[in-house]
């Protein structure tokens with residue numbers, strides 16, 4: 001009798017534990033490649049500005065996610081730092097609306113905004129035609145957005161900390177960026 005009730009007890013306990021484990025896995029987005037899924041978006045992924053005049057689509061995995069503490073980013077965002085997902089040019093499409101360019105004088109960075117609500121949507125950098133810097137928190141679902149590097153920390157507000165694994169006083173060099181990009185795309189983050 002004792003044995004039987006002990007067995008039932010063990011059985012119902014293990015069922016409860018299995019259900020609890022499944023709940024945790026579902027909540028954290030479990031899938032066979034869940035580690036990759038955590039910080040890379042499921043594609044294609046839509047996005048929109050604040051007033052929904054501009055709609056875009058991400059069709060390619062970002063090659064890097066960056067937090068930038070520079071003064072331009074602080075003033076453009078009216079915030080402590082900007083967050084950028086660098087997306088291969090072929091992987092970013094405007095599907096509705098016509099963004100307007102409003103660049104800072106003498107800057108090689110060409111910023112594009114919603115013409116209505118003036119949300120900052122993306123940036124093109126002169127001389128770098130292979131990628132677009134997209135504001136990833138505009139995506140429909142941005143839980144994957146997590147800065148891997150942070151730049152211009154010499155301008156950082158003392159309290160402004162991010163998840164970045166690598167920090168740079170200024171910007172990373174092209175050589176450094178190559179290696180960081182490989183880490184970002186391959187490593188478990």
Ligand SMILES: [Zn+2]
Nearest residue numbers: 049051114117
């Ligand atoms: Zn808008």
Ligand SMILES: [Zn+2]
Nearest residue numbers: 068069070073
């Ligand atoms: Zn910046």
